[in-house]
Amino acid sequence: DTAVSQTPKYLVTQMGNDKSIKCEQNLGHDTMYWYKQDSKKFLKIMFSYNNKELIINETVPNRFSPKSPDKAHLNLHINSLELGDSAVYFCASSRDYRETQYFGPGTRLLVL
Amino acid sequence: SQQGEEDPQALSIQEGENATMNCSYKTSINNLQWYRQNSGRGLVHLILIRSNEREKHSGRLRVTLDTSKKSSSLLITASRAADTASYFCAASPNNNDMRFGAGTRLTVKP
Numbered sequence: 001d002t003a004v005s006q007t008p009k010y011l012v013t014q015m016g017n018d019k020s021i022k023c024e025q026n027l028g029h030d031t032m033y034w035y036k037q038d039s040k041k042f043l044k045i046m047f048s049y050n051n052k053e054l055i056i057n058e059t060v061p062n063r064f065s066p067k068s069p070d071k072a073h074l075n076l077h078i079n080s081l082e083l084g085d086s087a088v089y090f091c092a093s094s095r096d097y098r099e100t101q102y103f104g105p106g107t108r109l110l111v112l
Numbered sequence: 113s114q115q116g117e118e119d120p121q122a123l124s125i126q127e128g129e130n131a132t133m134n135c136s137y138k139t140s141i142n143n144l145q146w147y148r149q150n151s152g153r154g155l156v157h158l159i160l161i162r163s164n165e166r167e168k169h170s171g172r173l174r175v176t177l178d179t180s181k182k183s184s185s186l187l188i189t190a191s192r193a194a195d196t197a198s199y200f201c202a203a204s205p206n207n208n209d210m211r212f213g214a215g216t217r218l219t220v221k222p
Contacts, residue, residue, distance in 0.1 A: 004154075035212075041198060043155075043212040090154055098142045098204045103154030 003027050006091050006104040013081055014112055021076045021107045023091030031055070031097050032074040034066060035090040037106070043090070048097065049074050055097065081111045117213040118201055124219040131188040133216040135201030136181075142204045144177055144184050149198045149215065158186075158199075193222045 004025045013019055025032060033056075034046040047066045048056035054066070063079040078085060091104040119134045135144065143162045147155040161168045161177045161184065168175045174187040188195055198215040 040214065041149075041217070042214040043200060045211060092155075100145065100157045100160055101147075101155070101202075102157070103147075105154050106152075 004091060004093055004102050004104040006089075006107050008107060009105065010108050010110075012110045012112065015081055015083060017081050018077070018079045019081060019109075020078070021089055021091075021109075023074050023076070023104060025072055025091075025093040025102070027093055027102060028072075029093040029095050029102075030071065031094045032068070033092040033094075033101065034074065034076050035092065036060075037088045037090060039087070047074075047076075050097065081109075083111050085109060086111045118199065118216040120216060121214065122217045122219070124221065125191055127191060127193055127220055127222050129191055129220075131191050131195070131218055131220070133186045133199050133201075133218070135184045135186070135203075135213065137184075137201075137203035138182065139203075139205050141179070144175075145202045145204065146173075146175060146184075146186050147200045147202065147212075149200065151197070155200060155212075188218075191218075191220045193220050195220045 007022045031050045033048045035043050037043045046060050049068045052068045065077045067075045088106045088108050090106050092101040094101045117136050141163050143160050145160045146158045148158050149155045159170050159175050161175050172189045177184045196219050198217045200212050200215045202212045
């Protein structure tokens with residue numbers, strides 16, 4: 001069974017569209033994260049949720065909004081997509097914020 | 113700000129050689145973790161070393177931690193072509209703010 005899953009795996013869309021990426025973990029973890037990895041492979045944290053509550057909210061545009069319907073899910077909604085949003089987005093989870101993180105396979109977003 | 117910064121950015125070695133990657137961080141930490149990323153994949157956890165530990169082994173991996181210098185190193189012994197990947201360190205401070213660096217891209221030539 002996949003521990004941390006993301007859908008979709010690939011997402012190609014036009015500028016200005018709104019899209020969502022879903023993440024689910026079946027590890028019973030309390031903390032979930034969203035990361036953005038750019039073309040230079042730099043991995044940057046975007047959001048962190050602990051028990052459905054927002055803990056970290058880095059300086060990402062307001063167009064990005066995380067939603068955690070329950071402890072096992074952390075979805076990422078992006079409004080008005082821009083070219084610079086093209087990247088690989090990774091979801092991760094951990095028992096708590098200091099412990100080992102388990103990553104999903106990534107969602108490759110390409111904005112045209 | 114980045115809590116973990118790897119050095120070198122890229123490393124190319126022959127199979128059988130040892131590979132050493134370094135990581136520096138800025139603030140006091142609870143633990144430091146090393147991850148591996150194969151091309152096109154998510155990160156996979158390799159090893160976690162706590163702030164009160166100085167060295168840790170896992171198979172061919174050896175991690176050291178020097179809290180006085182705020183640095184860590186990852187040594188892969190007897191490297192194999194399958195070790196080719198990017199390696200990231202992530203320093204976990206005492207607050208809820210674990211950060212990754214840009215990684216070291218290791219290439220092991222057969």
